Amino acid sequence: MERYDQLYRLYEEYDTETLRAYQEFVDLFPPVDSRVALDHWQNAREDLDERRDEIRAEFPQVGETFAALAAMATREQAFTALNLYTKYDRGVNVLVLDVDETLRSAGNTDNEIPRETLHLLTRFHDEGMPIVICTGQTLENVKGFLIQGLGNRMVHSGRLSIVYEAGTGVFTPGHGADTKQLLYEDLDPAIRDVFSRVRSRILPDATETIRRGCHLQGNEFNVTLKPNFETGSERADAVIDEGLVYLLDLLEESVAAVAGAGAGAGDGDDGPTAEGYGRAFYAAQDPEIRGVLESTGEQPDADLDVVPEAYETLFERIDVAYYEADAAEIGSLELNKVSGVEAALDVLGIEDPFSLVMGDSKSDLRVMEWAAEHGAGIAAAPGHASRDVLDHVLSTDELVFDRGDAAELLRMAYALRRLADLD
CATH class of the missing domain: 3.40.50.1000 (HAD superfamily/HAD-like)
Structure with a gap:
């Protein structure tokens, strides 16, 4: 309880808001070639040091930490940090x-x-x-x-x-x-083979809409379709939805080739063709994927219970990710x-x-x-x-x-680390 009382007193008796403003100005002031501006920065630095010295003097044994807290964290951030320290008895490392x-x-x-x-x-x-x-x-x-x-x-x-x-x-x-x-x-050859097959075909075998509207992100392993339009726009939304459906079918065909046609794939002149197993499996796994298939009228003809076991074994190791109007991607769940x-x-x-x-x-x-x-x-x-x-x-x-305000939580984590260091 003593630490709570000390922290309450710090934020009650000192103008910590002004102290933080000085600290932020000193920290973020851009380098400029101006004597007037530099003098202003130096004055702010001196005022900051004086205010921090007052806190150091007023709180024996914890003054340095409390001066840092007052300059870096709001009251809410500091008390959140103290509550977390009380709960976990640890600081962020x-x-x-x-x-x-x-x-x-x-x-x-x-x-x-x-x-x-x-x-x-x-x-x-x-x-x-x-x-x-x-x-x-x-x-x-x-x-x-x-x-x-x-x-x-x-x-x-x-x-x-x-x-x-x-x-x-x-x-x-x-x-x-x-x-x-x-x-x-370190992945086994079967999974690496599936990804290699998808990567080699994803743009050459795509429809003209996808070839013109998407590009392949330069990943080392994952296969990611990105839109050639502004992320979040209607055109990006449409082409990524179409790309997701195409990616599901291409993944199924690649799995069929690796698992073997005897697993239940239909074989066309150019190799395995999609039977809807990929759509069925991933629609059951992810409501967002199911929603895209429904909104585009591309619901699978196959039911999940008819997906061949050899396909399902590989599907269960491969993640299909959908980011609305941003990306369609496959990655390894391992x-x-x-x-x-x-x-x-x-x-x-x-x-x-x-x-x-x-x-x-x-x-x-x-x-x-x-x-x-x-x-x-x-x-x-x-x-x-x-x-x-x-x-x-x-x-x-x-x-x-x-x-856009990750700094809020970083300041809280800073306070948590400093409070933990006191003990």
Whole structure:
């Protein structure tokens, strides 16, 4: 109770709002070649130091931590952090962060990671916090914007790891032979053969609408159709819906070729043809896929109970993901963000993780559930996350933040870490 009383007194007796404004100005003030501007920055820095010194003097033994809390976290963020520390008796020791619609948002931040968020990540890193960036994007894309936003030194420091393509690979610069791990190379030949067949045919065999309206994302393993139109637009929505149906049928044909025509495939002049087994299986697995098939009039003729066992065995190991007006994708269920995160933590040497997991989609939910099951962290999500993600977050610690405002939860995590360090 003493810590609650101390924290209450801190936010009651001190103008922490002004203190945070000074801290934000000092941290985010852009470099300019102006003596007047630099003098203004120096004055703000001196005022900030004076206010922090007052808090240091007033709170013996915890003054440095409380000065940092007052400058970095709102009252609500600080008390949320204290409640979490009381509940878990641990501070966050690693960040596990999705990128799109989590760290950045096309809706609020022009699809750029805000400067405030980048600065907070830099602060965490400089204070020794390992960071795992966990995304469905390609490695080259992620490396590009991270180096641009965080700097080459930080990305190659050895304390930052990138789980890319939703877990098919892990890149952790500065770790010798473990720097790049191609997790998909450990899959058995049958699964790799299915993906190779899909990749080789997906654009050459597509309809003209799909060939003109989509491109293949440059993944190392996953197969992802992306629209050639603005994400979220009506044209992107239509072509991705058509692409999803096509991808389901092409996946079925590839599974048939690998499983063998004797499994029940119909054989045309050009090899196996789709019988609707892929549509039936994945419609039963995912209500979003079922909704697309219904809205496009492409419901399967086959029922789930007639899907050949050899097909089902392979289908059960392959994930089909649909992102409305954004992407249609296949990936391995044996390789997901959880397997990638586990590999990243191993390389980073984090044996007892307690992570802040932030994300918005089904692939992020798997990491959140893994963290909850293993006592390995807490979960946070933006308010526009998928329903299943929000249900999980609201049922655990209710860490929901506004679109484009990941900094809110990062500040709370910073407060949690500093409070835990007091003990």
